[in-house]
Amino acid sequence: MSTPERPKQMLALTAEQTMLQLTAARASGERFDAPIVVANARHADMIEEQLAAVGCRPQALILEPIGRNTAPAIALAALCAVEPDAPLLVMPSDHVIEDVDAFRAAVQAALPMVEQGWLVTFGITPDAPETGYGYIKVGEPIETGVYRVDRFVEKPPRAAAEAMLASGDHAWNGGIFLFRADAFLDALAQHEPAMLDAVRRSIADGERAGTHIRPSAVAFSEAPNESIDYAVMEKSDRVAVVPVSMGWNDVGSWDALHAISACDPAGNAIRGEVIALDTNNCLARSDGVRIAMVGVSDLIVVASGNDVLVLPRGRSQEVKMLLEAMKSSGGSDARSPEAELGALKG
Template structure:
């Protein structure tokens, strides 16, 4: 790293992870699950910034209901966070990051903002991209990391890569909404586009200044919530009433699409947002028949399936391209390639619960 000031990791852990139902649920979301390794997604995320020569202790922004579980998981890997900022309710990523920026002890320090439930296979490439971005960050730029696309994915937003600012760093020409299939194919064929992976690097004061310009009501609500919140040991609980006054918006809409000095560092680092059971199958080690079999499961004469159970024994025979996930009293069965439709199940469950 070119700058002696250490980076403060800001890890966003407020998501419900319902796309991986039935194993991931609001009370035990995917970031708290071990899906790709023995460690949970949260533990793996924290460990990417474990080098104390480069990184400060992390700031974790999380759901109040998950506080004990998060502290227990971090303790198991010997991590003590600088603070655990406990959102009283979800207001999307921009207000969550505002809380972390306000909690930072050094407003001129770089903040590395990361979701807690993504996969990064090549941590070395990730650190190299951070190193590339730091000179611009220290000069007041807001930097995002553009993931090298390898297929016409319709589930991600895209970044149109603009002119080079420095070696390996480009101005963001524009952000592109999640496209339809044809638009994604055209962007992939054209080149010059990257997936928006939702990972950012900027100084705390730069972000707060951008909020003051582009989302002043959000900044004011976050400031009031922090000023009148409760602090006990390492836990910070922002004032619920004041935080509820904040507009609910993502950092992309609230800041990144409006600010002038926004840059992107394109990087290939084996990234996945692990946003579906299909995505888990794609990054997992398969057997000779293309199957991924985890937990209490048996697969016979079947191909290209993902079978996972943390409870009842599940056996499949003579089927192809199937996803079967059993957890507790719930079992999910659907064709491989349609795991985004899990949201239809969770929506139906919400309706039935009313």
């Protein structure tokens, strides 16, 4: 269902609102300014339509001419912030946070350190030895609820993940950050000056029309394609973490979506035109054609347009392999696996 034309963030996967709309609502109210959105240029109209539908007007819509990782994308936002010392709350727009009050409380806990120039990340309280997430080792306390980051850990093998979960001093790296714009840019100048220079030039040589900012493709392409973790967070000596349990999920697979969806008494998560008889623990979803299921269990069945996906629960990570097979077969409708990784940052 996630395509380059309409990536996951633009879909209503977990609620009536899209992932983008839910992200905007998470940071709305008197304590929050209008958002800065960094996205692929092809999605500009769709973003404005979806945000307008929930009463949100971005202060800036920065349209990436080419895809880059999180560090240059965040640098674009920091350079375009109206107030250089304003705290920036950096959120991917394809996450689920069920306990928004807990999230906002964590943001409040982090603000005093942010005002002192610290770079803060939010560590998700783990409930399983996940091998698909990076981890943060939580160090000594700095303020109430805020700790120094001891180290970042890449996605671990199963045994290491189990040991970190048992230790009680590790959190999942959820990729959500809070820091002053100028503090982030100072850290980037220290650790990745070539990236900062390329992003600055892309804005200087780019175009502006109202709230739309179109960086220069030539200059932006020269920015190293690195994540914020690798470019800054793992290198800076003023990095803190706020551990928080807030019902977080990055909805990285259909199995993850089933796990957080409201289910009927038989454990089925159903959306769209679906008839399910004697069916248990399935996810069934259609945006058009009718799905009929009888006497089956533990399946994922998704119908979107001309495509139908059927696979056992627990194997939805293999969708990427399936997409590669579709590309290899030369099918004109084969979708790029990159669409699953998120073509939009918010």
